[in-house]
Amino acid sequence: MTPAAFVSPSTGRQVKAVLFDTFGTVVDWRSGVAAQVGRFAERHGLALDPFGFADAWRAEYQPAMELVRSGQRGYVPLDRLHLENLNRILMANGLSPDGFPSGGLEELNRAWERLPAWPDSREGLRRLKGRYIVGPLSNGNTALLVNMAKNASLPWDVVVGSDLLQAYKPDAAAYLGAAALLRLDPAEVMLVAAHNNDLAAARDAGLATAFVQRPTEHGPAQTTDLAPASNWDAEAADFIGLAQTLTLSG
Amino acid sequence: MTPAAFVSPSTGRQVKAVLFDTFGTVVDWRSGVAAQVGRFAERHGLALDPFGFADAWRAEYQPAMELVRSGQRGYVPLDRLHLENLNRILMANGLSPDGFPSGGLEELNRAWERLPAWPDSREGLRRLKGRYIVGPLSNGNTALLVNMAKNASLPWDVVVGSDLLQAYKPDAAAYLGAAALLRLDPAEVMLVAAHNNDLAAARDAGLATAFVQRPTEHGPAQTTDLAPASNWDAEAADFIGLAQTLTLSG
Numbered sequence: 355m356t357p358a359a360f361v362s363p364s365t366g367r368q369v370k371a372v373l374f375d376t377f378g379t380v381v382d383w384r385s386g387v388a389a390q391v392g393r394f395a396e397r398h399g400l401a402l403d404p405f406g407f408a409d410a411w412r413a414e415y416q417p418a419m420e421l422v423r424s425g426q427r428g429y430v431p432l433d434r435l436h437l438e439n440l441n442r443i444l445m446a447n448g449l450s451p452d453g454f455p456s457g458g459l460e461e462l463n464r465a466w467e468r469l470p471a472w473p474d475s476r477e478g479l480r481r482l483k484g485r486y487i488v489g490p491l492s493n494g495n496t497a498l499l500v501n502m503a504k505n506a507s508l509p510w511d512v513v514v515g516s517d518l519l520q521a522y523k524p525d526a527a528a529y530l531g532a533a534a535l536l537r538l539d540p541a542e543v544m545l546v547a548a549h550n551n552d553l554a555a556a557r558d559a560g561l562a563t564a565f566v567q568r569p570t571e572h573g574p575a576q577t578t579d580l581a582p583a584s585n586w587d588a589e590a591a592d593f594i595g596l597a598q599t600l601t602l603s604g
Numbered sequence: 605m606t607p608a609a610f611v612s613p614s615t616g617r618q619v620k621a622v623l624f625d626t627f628g629t630v631v632d633w634r635s636g637v638a639a640q641v642g643r644f645a646e647r648h649g650l651a652l653d654p655f656g657f658a659d660a661w662r663a664e665y666q667p668a669m670e671l672v673r674s675g676q677r678g679y680v681p682l683d684r685l686h687l688e689n690l691n692r693i694l695m696a697n698g699l700s701p702d703g704f705p706s707g708g709l710e711e712l713n714r715a716w717e718r719l720p721a722w723p724d725s726r727e728g729l730r731r732l733k734g735r736y737i738v739g740p741l742s743n744g745n746t747a748l749l750v751n752m753a754k755n756a757s758l759p760w761d762v763v764v765g766s767d768l769l770q771a772y773k774p775d776a777a778a779y780l781g782a783a784a785l786l787r788l789d790p791a792e793v794m795l796v797a798a799h800n801n802d803l804a805a806a807r808d809a810g811l812a813t814a815f816v817q818r819p820t821e822h823g824p825a826q827t828t829d830l831a832p833a834s835n836w837d838a839e840a841a842d843f844i845g846l847a848q849t850l851t852l853s854g
Contacts, residue, residue: 487750497787500737500762512750512763537747
């Protein structure tokens, strides 16, 4: 028997689609990027700190998107922002981007398409997929997210890239556009994220919200987003717990 | 071991994504719509010929999209065109659309989201999914296609609705937009269809092409699209045969 749909305490509506922040929530970007930076450094005989490089690369993420969100730049797909940021980090490490063989940096940039899922992600998504539409609601562009899903076997029903919405979270347009694309009211869509600020923006846009703990996204000494910062509609230690909460019979 | 990718004889390129025409190629719209029209007629005590009604409803499909393709109308999602066409067919049958309870026609309109897959579709897609990105390249809009896939368990990797491209096949923009969304060259994308005119337009846009036979799409007396009308890159009797052709080791 199909379990009853989860009713959001804050909106009073049944959830029909469960969409996921991706980097950090579904996949472990830090370990994945560091592993690929490590191989890149070895191939080119470079002395790089893989985790430090991954953290520095990721630190350019929000400032690059902020130029788009603030209107200083038109929409640029995330994979291009990632490549621009890579060039910047190489230079900060005293390396010239022009010193690498043609295509080599594009290949390293694909690290963001080859990230490992957290151990519980696939099984949790599989369970949720039996009851809900599941998909990413990510700042990644569609091609990046589709390739990531193929590489990590993420069983999405639909892939909502930021290029479809021409907007980066936490702009309200990103959350509202995803709901409209599925022909759902915002209140029928739940955002799942390990980041309280993403959930706050989703709630402001009218979506249901669920917090999942990813206490080592930023490494063993992480100090942020260790716990829910508000009374989100649901919270769980991982995607298995989330699936249990969202698929209880009503 | 992952089999080698299919190389298109016409483009000389490896295929990376296999996209599918949907209505008629993946799902059996005629049987599905007729079954739901039959239940609708019974519920409302109407004397309707279910298959005749389905054929008449579908006959409005191309003219409705042609208004968009020709620029006489801006892009309108297919589910709205279907609802407009339903109203027209009811009136042609002497029935007033206003004579039905609120929401009743919208419910019948969802027949297009509840179509049965052809018997080989799911298993063929499952096999192809192991080697390629698979998705619909359909005139359906994203919400319609996502709901169809949930109802029929179609294992798509990505759903490319006509609303994402704001174009209806056979406009070249539809084929080119799908490839661009996946960050692929048109020659790296294959269209699979049971309709020779769709394949001709896809080839003109630079895509690889495969014809699959669906000889009863229009019922037992079908006279069109019974065989490939050109030397498409591949042809098969069904999706199992297609998967065999496209996943042979190189």
